[in-house]
Amino acid sequence: MKFLKAMQKFDSSGIRKVFDLASKLKKPINLSIGEPDFNVPAEIKNEVCKAIKNNKNKYTQTAGIPVLREKIALKLKHENKIITHAENVIVTSGTSGALHLLFHVLLNPGDEVIIIDPYFVIYKQVPQLSGAKVKTISSYPDFSLPVLKIEKAITSKTKMVIINSPNNPTGKVYKEEELKNLVDVLKKKDILLISDEIYEKFTYECEHVSPASIYKNTITLNGFSKAYALTGLRVGYAAGPKDIISEMIKLQQYTYVCAPSISQYAALKALKVDTKKLVLEYKKRRDLMYKGLRENFKIEKPEGAFYVFPKVPKGSAENFAKKAIAKNLLIVPGGVFSFKDSHFRISFAAALKDLKQGIKILNEL
Amino acid sequence: MKFLKAMQKFDSSGIRKVFDLASKLKKPINLSIGEPDFNVPAEIKNEVCKAIKNNKNKYTQTAGIPVLREKIALKLKHENKIITHAENVIVTSGTSGALHLLFHVLLNPGDEVIIIDPYFVIYKQVPQLSGAKVKTISSYPDFSLPVLKIEKAITSKTKMVIINSPNNPTGKVYKEEELKNLVDVLKKKDILLISDEIYEKFTYECEHVSPASIYKNTITLNGFSKAYALTGLRVGYAAGPKDIISEMIKLQQYTYVCAPSISQYAALKALKVDTKKLVLEYKKRRDLMYKGLRENFKIEKPEGAFYVFPKVPKGSAENFAKKAIAKNLLIVPGGVFSFKDSHFRISFAAALKDLKQGIKILNEL
Numbered sequence: 001m002k003f004l005k006a007m008q009k010f011d012s013s014g015i016r017k018v019f020d021l022a023s024k025l026k027k028p029i030n031l032s033i034g035e036p037d038f039n040v041p042a043e044i045k046n047e048v049c050k051a052i053k054n055n056k057n058k059y060t061q062t063a064g065i066p067v068l069r070e071k072i073a074l075k076l077k078h079e080n081k082i083i084t085h086a087e088n089v090i091v092t093s094g095t096s097g098a099l100h101l102l103f104h105v106l107l108n109p110g111d112e113v114i115i116i117d118p119y120f121v122i123y124k125q126v127p128q129l130s131g132a133k134v135k136t137i138s139s140y141p142d143f144s145l146p147v148l149k150i151e152k153a154i155t156s157k158t159k160m161v162i163i164n165s166p167n168n169p170t171g172k173v174y175k176e177e178e179l180k181n182l183v184d185v186l187k188k189k190d191i192l193l194i195s196d197e198i199y200e201k202f203t204y205e206c207e208h209v210s211p212a213s214i215y216k217n218t219i220t221l222n223g224f225s226k227a228y229a230l231t232g233l234r235v236g237y238a239a240g241p242k243d244i245i246s247e248m249i250k251l252q253q254y255t256y257v258c259a260p261s262i263s264q265y266a267a268l269k270a271l272k273v274d275t276k277k278l279v280l281e282y283k284k285r286r287d288l289m290y291k292g293l294r295e296n297f298k299i300e301k302p303e304g305a306f307y308v309f310p311k312v313p314k315g316s317a318e319n320f321a322k323k324a325i326a327k328n329l330l331i332v333p334g335g336v337f338s339f340k341d342s343h344f345r346i347s348f349a350a351a352l353k354d355l356k357q358g359i360k361i362l363n364e365l
Numbered sequence: 366m367k368f369l370k371a372m373q374k375f376d377s378s379g380i381r382k383v384f385d386l387a388s389k390l391k392k393p394i395n396l397s398i399g400e401p402d403f404n405v406p407a408e409i410k411n412e413v414c415k416a417i418k419n420n421k422n423k424y425t426q427t428a429g430i431p432v433l434r435e436k437i438a439l440k441l442k443h444e445n446k447i448i449t450h451a452e453n454v455i456v457t458s459g460t461s462g463a464l465h466l467l468f469h470v471l472l473n474p475g476d477e478v479i480i481i482d483p484y485f486v487i488y489k490q491v492p493q494l495s496g497a498k499v500k501t502i503s504s505y506p507d508f509s510l511p512v513l514k515i516e517k518a519i520t521s522k523t524k525m526v527i528i529n530s531p532n533n534p535t536g537k538v539y540k541e542e543e544l545k546n547l548v549d550v551l552k553k554k555d556i557l558l559i560s561d562e563i564y565e566k567f568t569y570e571c572e573h574v575s576p577a578s579i580y581k582n583t584i585t586l587n588g589f590s591k592a593y594a595l596t597g598l599r600v601g602y603a604a605g606p607k608d609i610i611s612e613m614i615k616l617q618q619y620t621y622v623c624a625p626s627i628s629q630y631a632a633l634k635a636l637k638v639d640t641k642k643l644v645l646e647y648k649k650r651r652d653l654m655y656k657g658l659r660e661n662f663k664i665e666k667p668e669g670a671f672y673v674f675p676k677v678p679k680g681s682a683e684n685f686a687k688k689a690i691a692k693n694l695l696i697v698p699g700g701v702f703s704f705k706d707s708h709f710r711i712s713f714a715a716a717l718k719d720l721k722q723g724i725k726i727l728n729e730l
Contacts, residue, residue: 040422048627049414057405057597093458093599093621100620104494122619129469232422232626234458234599254487255465256458260625261597262413 025328029354029361031346032330034168035231036306038278044228044269051265060261062253063245064091064237068268072237075271080197080210082220084239090248091264093256095198095223095236096122098248101255102194102219102238105247107132111159114150118143118169118309118337120196123162132159136339143170143300143309145178151185160192166199166208169337169345170309171286171302176209183215193218198236199305201227201275204283206303212240219244224263226306227278228270233263282306285348285355292359306349309334317341320365329361390693394719394726396711397695399533400596401671403643409593409634416630425626427618428610429456429602433633437602440636445562445575447585449604455613456629458621460563460588460601461487463613466620467559467584467603470612472497476524479515483508483534483674483702485561488527497524501704508535508665508674510543516550525557531564531573534702534710535674536651536667541574548580558583563601564670566592566640569648571668577605584609589628591671592643593635598628647671650713650720657724671714674699682706685730694726 040048063069069086076082076089092098099122107113109131115123117136127134135158137149150161161182165174186193193211195218200208212218223236236259238248252258289308290301297310312320317333318341324331335341346362348355405413428434434451441447441454457463464487472478474496480488482501492499500523502514515526526547530539551558558576560583565573577583588601601624603613617623654673655666662675677685682698683706689696700706711727713720 035424039420040417045417048417052405052410052413055404057594059400059596093625096620096622125619229422231424232623234622234625254490255461256621257461257599258597260458260599260628262627263625 025325025330028325028328028330029350029357030330031348031350031354031358032332033347033349034307036226036229036349037351038229040229040266041270041273044230044266044273047269048233048262048266051262056261056265058261060258060264062258063249064089064259065261065264065268068264071268071271072239076210076212076220076239080220081213082210082239084212088242088245089237089239090245090252091235091237091259091267092223092248092252093236093259094225094234095196095221097234097256097259098221098223098236098238099123099194099196100126101248101251102221102244103127103130103132104251105244106159106192110157112155112157114153114158114161116146116163116167117339118334118343119162120164120168121337123164133157138339139170139172140340143167143172145174145182147178147181147185150182154185154189154191158189158191160194161186162194162196163211164196164198166202166304168199168305169307169332169334170300171305171307172300173203173206173208173303175206179209179211180214183211186217187215190217194221195219196221198223198226202279202282202306203304204279204286204302208304217241224267224270227275228266228273230263230266230270233260233266235259235263235267282348285350285352288352288355289346289348289359292356293362296363306347308346308348309343310346311343317344320344323365324361327361327365329358331358331362390690390695393690393693393695394715394722395695396713396715396719396723397697398712398714399672401591401594401714402716403594405594405631406635406638408638409595409631412634413598413627413631416627421626421630423626425623425629427623428614429454429624430626430629430633433629436633436636437604441575441577441585441604445585446578447575447604449577453607453610454602454604455610455617456600456602456624456632457588457613457617458601458624459590459599460561460586462599462621462624463586463588463601463603464488464559464561465491466613466616467586467609468492468495468497469616470609471524471557475522477520477522479518479523479526481511481528482704483699483708485529485533486701488529498522503704504535504537505705508532508537510539510547512543512546512550515547519550519554519556523554523556525559526551527559527561528576529561529563531567531669533564533670534672534697534699535665536670536672537665538568538571538573538668540571544574544576545579548576551582552580555582559586560584561586563588563591566644567647567671568669569644569651569667573669582606589632589635592640593631593638595628595631595635598625598631600624600628600632647713650715650717653717653720654711654713654724657721658727661728671712673711673713674708675711676708682709685709688730689726692726692730694723696723696727
């Protein structure tokens with residue numbers, strides 16, 4: 001249509017296409033969704049009610065309510081060994097909201113952004129809105145951090161490297177050694193590191209390491225969606241160098257204005273909620289999934305997040321996913337997250353009986 | 366700093382600067398804020414609690430929950446005489462969120478956008494992020510719709526005209542005749558009309574008219590912030606041609622993901638809330654303000670919204686505002702909304718005693 005931009009840079013995301021297919025199935029076994037299946041903890045529910053009843057309905061400060069920024073800075077200090085302060089923190093409309101602001105204030109046309117394949121869809125799509133070029137570096141077959149390949153891909157135009165650990169869709173958790181190697185490279189070339197740590201709480205084998213604890217030119221992204229089941233409440237944050245955060249605050253003022261007020265109060269409460277039991281429960285599901293599939297599929301044992309990313313035995317993942325859907329099982333073909341269409345993503349953030357049923361169907365395919 | 370874009374296109378907004386000044390004053394009389402002073406109606410508060418307790422914490426469909434899109438389409442049909450359907454509606458993170466998506470999917474570098482001076486700050490700032498050129502058309506001295514001047518400003522590059530009625534900051538409400546004249550011009554030249562109707566419910570002299578009822582190439586923007594005191598809940602919407610709305614939905618998927626889930630349930634309830642009594646109360650305040658100031662100030666009687674925009678007797682509005690602040694009264698200098706710095710904005714969305722005190726101080730200045 002004449003009013004629209006000549007060329008739109010992206011199509012509707014593949015996950016949503018599967019989601020749309022799902023809406024046509026009657027009671028599918030849905031292992032395609034990237035959000036937790038547990039409910040919001042009761043104390044957070046109460047906090048949301050209290051906030052709206054106490055008239056916390058007004059715009060908040062653009063950067064977030066001051067006490068939340070302070071508590072996030074303290075959390076980063078104590079849990080992530082990042083030396084930071086409230087003024088280095090912006091509260092955003094979800095972590096995706098933070099990414100959007102970040103790309104906008106940093107990327108000029110022609111700038112290069114390095115991401116790891118498989119990738120979270122937004123990393124690939126949104127930088128292009130600013131005219132940036134996105135370079136994808138393969139982490140197949142074992143999904144560990146491909147530091148040497150990243151180093152080779154860096155040019156004078158490279159502005160940032162984006163990593164995501166624990167990783168969606170592979171479940172990989174980057175080790176301290178790998179991160180140190182990456183930081184050595186980035187330090188030398190003076191390149192920004194964007195570290196998306198939204199699955200931080202979900203680690204099953206080793207500790208999560210925040211690269212901002214060893215590299216100051218890091219923007220740490222995190223939020224409350226995954227660990228506290230607050231996906232719909234749209235609240236996340238970014239922490240990093242003050243001048244970048246300040247520009248993000250300016251831009252937020254003209255776009256999102258502020259993260260939802262009552263969601264910010266929910267986040268404040270969430271910082272006090274212990275997620276250990278929940279993570280143990282997810283570990284059980286991870287074990288069930290891994291053991292159930294490893295005989296018939298080539299599969300890396302997920303160390304974090306709530307996904308497994310097995311290889312399709314033969315043919316394209318898209319065809320494989322279609323066959324699964326024909327058997328009432330929803331999974332996401334790897335082509336949605338990758339240049340390769342050889343793997344598929346299963347979320348184990350689902351009920352045990354659905355996971356068992358899913359394993360059965362997959363093994364029969 | 367080296368990582369930031371070479372040139373940021375905007376500075377921190379003037380309103381916020383006043384807001385920051387406010388934070389340094391002890392108990393100022395604050396007539397600077399663009400949000401209602403009443404609380405969220407009780408039935409909406411209850412709905413928010415119900416939503417979170419009933420686990421409405423998940424991502425919603427990108428475009429908004431289906432029943433809300435349907436009810437908004439029905440509202441537009443019955444209250445605004447706009448023939449539209451659920452698929453022509455996107456629910457967004459506030460009305461500013463809708464504007465942001467809209468500019469992104471429509472504006473190419475070099476496109477021209479026509480706005481009316483005085484303007485809402487976002488209209489002037491955000492289109493520039495897409496490389497568009499913003500032309501401002503003066504509506505001084507009486508703030509009526511300057512159709513002839515708009516017609517003269519149109520070039521082959523003009524893509525859209527943005528209007529806001531009832532108007533922030535002038536309080537003007539555009540009449541049906543004026544809108545018809547504008548539509549005649551835009552129809553001839555095939556130009557999009559963006560109609561921001563966020564203050565729709567606040568009219569004191571005449572009916573609000575929605576131009577989408579007479580011109581199909583209109584995007585109607587509205588939200589729940591002003592009429593239901595839901596500013597902090599971040600929920601608004603856009604309605605218009607399906608292909609434009611579809612592109613906005615695609616972009617929302619990668620940025621805001623969806624409007625906050627529980628805010629969408631609040632909005633659903635808000636559509637049933639009667640605002641008549643509230644508007645009568647605001648009319649009283651408008652009358653108080655207008656009568657209190659008209660002797661000493663040149664002032665257009667506001668027909669809508671909750672602002673008056675008087676002329677400063679002499680000197681710049683910035684100096685005048687500083688003098689007011691020195692007397693503990695917060696107002697916003699017109700330069701924030703305009704190329705002219707000759708007027709100032711007072712919000713009468715404040716308690717009666719503050720309005721009376723504000724009038725007293727202004728008359729003494």
